[in-house]
Amino acid sequence: MRIIVTGSIAYDYLMSFPGSFSEHLLPGHLQRVSLSFLVDSMDKRRGGCAPNIAYTLALLGERPRLMATAGQDFDEYRRFLEGSGIDTSLVKQVDGTFTASFFCSTDRDGNQIASFYTGAMAHAGELDFAAAGPCDLAIISPNDPAAMVAYARECRALGIPYIYDPSQQVARMGGGDIRDGVVGAHIVVCNDYEFEIIREKTGLDADAMLEHAEAVVVTRGEKGAAIRLRGRTIDVPAVAPSAVVDPTGVGDAFRGGFMKGIALGADYQVCGQMGSVAAAYALEHLGGSSHTYTRDEFAARYEQHFGPIAI
Ligand SMILES: Nc1ncnc2c1ncn2[C@@H]1O[C@H](COP(=O)(O)OP(=O)(O)OP(=O)(O)O)[C@@H](O)[C@H]1O
Numbered sequence: 130m131r132i133i134v135t136g137s138i139a140y141d142y143l144m145s146f147p148g149s150f151s152e153h154l155l156p157g158h159l160q161r162v163s164l165s166f167l168v169d170s171m172d173k174r175r176g177g178c179a180p181n182i183a184y185t186l187a188l189l190g191e192r193p194r195l196m197a198t199a200g201q202d203f204d205e206y207r208r209f210l211e212g213s214g215i216d217t218s219l220v221k222q223v224d225g226t227f228t229a230s231f232f233c234s235t236d237r238d239g240n241q242i243a244s245f246y247t248g249a250m251a252h253a254g255e256l257d258f259a260a261a262g263p264c265d266l267a268i269i270s271p272n273d274p275a276a277m278v279a280y281a282r283e284c285r286a287l288g289i290p291y292i293y294d295p296s297q298q299v300a301r302m303g304g305g306d307i308r309d310g311v312v313g314a315h316i317v318v319c320n321d322y323e324f325e326i327i328r329e330k331t332g333l334d335a336d337a338m339l340e341h342a343e344a345v346v347v348t349r350g351e352k353g354a355a356i357r358l359r360g361r362t363i364d365v366p367a368v369a370p371s372a373v374v375d376p377t378g379v380g381d382a383f384r385g386g387f388m389k390g391i392a393l394g395a396d397y398q399v400c401g402q403m404g405s406v407a408a409a410y411a412l413e414h415l416g417g418s419s420h421t422y423t424r425d426e427f428a429a430r431y432e433q434h435f436g437p438i439a440i
């Protein structure tokens with residue numbers, strides 16, 4: 130399938146704090162917050178939603194095209210992505226800027242406090258689907274908000290079915306912009322928290338979204354995912370990871386697995402289950418693209434939980 134993955138490309142600076150953030154966020158003392166957490170490890174990882182999603186698709190045998198902007202520090206990342214089977218020819222490298230950077234501390238309970246520096250991502254609006262060539266399925270993942278709005282409009286104008294995946298950008302985007310992406314999407318995907326924000330900001334509940342979209346996928350962490358279709362809901366169980374090493378990129382891996390299901394022409398139940406298996410692998414490793422598996426290994430793990438599958 131000719132898939133285009135849009136979204137942020139970033140470097141992740143991942144730190145771990147051996148204590149608990151909530152012990153330091155004292156109710157009654159939140160009017161002036163000045164906290165510094167002494168972290169005991171730091172890793173620089175390749176990140177960003179778009180490469181993470183594309184990485185899972187490539188592990189599963191697709192050759193997705195990445196459409197995104199990156200900075201002067203992107204060369205080694207591009208080599209890695211190409212080496213992983215991802216087509217980076219649509220990635221625009223912007224001179225004189227850094228690739229977007231995500232600084233994230235995780236505490237011992239898995240809670241996260243993060244900052245995201247936009248960098249080259251601010252140029253994402255300079256790319257467009259009309260110039261990208263033929264595409265059967267696109268995903269619009271967290272990115273420069275104006276670019277997300279523009280991509281959705283382009284996809285609609287060109288008749289490209291798109292998965293609308295605003296994720297953490299729901300915090301930043303206005304109701305009008307979110308609604309613009311949701312209305313006209315082939316599929317909407319978000320986690321349960323984001324679903325509530327979307328509902329508050331746009332006034333659209335799942336039924337209203339389903340007047341336009343074919344499916345609304347709401348992920349629920351270790352509780353799995355609910356896939357809302359017109360007239361019914363499919364509950365998709367999560368797959369227990371052997372260990373939860375790092376939650377970064379778990380949602381992206383789920384999306385990649387889900388999209389591979391679509392590429393296979395599978396029904397939504399199977400798409401969701403493929404997402405659950407892909408997510409479990411991501412949870413077991415630090416960062417969003419340091420795990421690896423063969424298609425056979427993936428199929429065997431899928432079969433353990435959900436029955437046989439041909440990938
Ligand atoms: N602890 C877990 N155990 C097993 N599977 C999990 C766990 N957490 C997440 N998953 C899987 O990953 C999917 C997406 O997780 P979640 O709903 O937490 O996404 P998210 O909040 O968007 O994550 P992200 O931190 O990547 O943005 C879930 O539907 C589930 O399949």
Ligand SMILES: [Mg+2]
Nearest residue numbers: 296297320380
């Ligand atoms: Mg997410």
